[in-house]
Amino acid sequence: MSHDLSQLITYLQEHGQNITAPRRAVFTALQNSDPLTMAELEKRCPGVDRSSVYRTVMLFERLGVVQRLSIGWKYKLELSDIFQGHHHHLTCQACGKHIEITEDVSLEAQLQALAAAHDFTLKSHQLELFGLCSDCSPRA
Amino acid sequence: MSHDLSQLITYLQEHGQNITAPRRAVFTALQNSDPLTMAELEKRCPGVDRSSVYRTVMLFERLGVVQRLSIGWKYKLELSDIFQGHHHHLTCQACGKHIEITEDVSLEAQLQALAAAHDFTLKSHQLELFGLCSDCSPRA
DNA sequence: CACGAATTGCGACAAATTTGCAAAAAGCCT
């Protein structure tokens, strides 16, 4: 774990940001974890004040360290592309499990084309797939 | 307008739900409108209590009448596929404009394949593209 | 270790969403 922490430290330094306990805590909580809600994240950062968690998440989002996943009208947080590669999720509507999927190049290209067809300059995108995972499928 | 309202009425009856003033109001507000935030929706349902708007939206979401669009960590509401066809959005990061796009079949097929590759039964998906519309592009 | 700048923890707030309940409206049957 402390291995990846060093990646954060380097990143923060490169962006002229200080390394602080709350920042390490938030990052560590998000590591090797499924996406977390803000409440869950708070709980996993004991001793860190709620407002600090919010401020850290905002900073990290601005720096591109974390990204928010929308699940219906809620959202969850996860480390961003830089720290775990560009990917999307399959969210199981039954058990809530998240499965990471690596998007293939042709899909990316297709989205670009789709945007271009509308004179739109594509900057980023979010794709969420909902359904049932193999465990929750009617007859596995 | 009252034409489409009859579509809602039929739908609600088929699902054993009552037809009430708040429900008609919420539906009508969402008709022929760009996606709305909860606050905007409330404002367009004068005389309807805030909690009723929330309850109605929740019901409609459960019934598949409305769907929430995630814009970053906020969301907007719009009538769902059943009432206005399956589509996605291009959201301009500069002016906030939403452009509806009809997704092509090949993309749908690709998503199906993507899910299948993970033993996942795809039920629905949401695709949001962010960038700059032609008006806001650096040099139009 | 000392200094100036950046950040944190608190407490107070504001906004968003939910809930309990009595009153009002909807659906149904004469």
Next chain:
DNA sequence: AGGCTTTTTGCAAATTTGTCGCAATTCGTG
């Protein structure tokens, strides 16, 4: 239309979520 039962609504209060100002701490540096 009138009466009856069930579902919803409106209202008020409680939660939950996200912000903000500020003095106390911590960080990065020399």
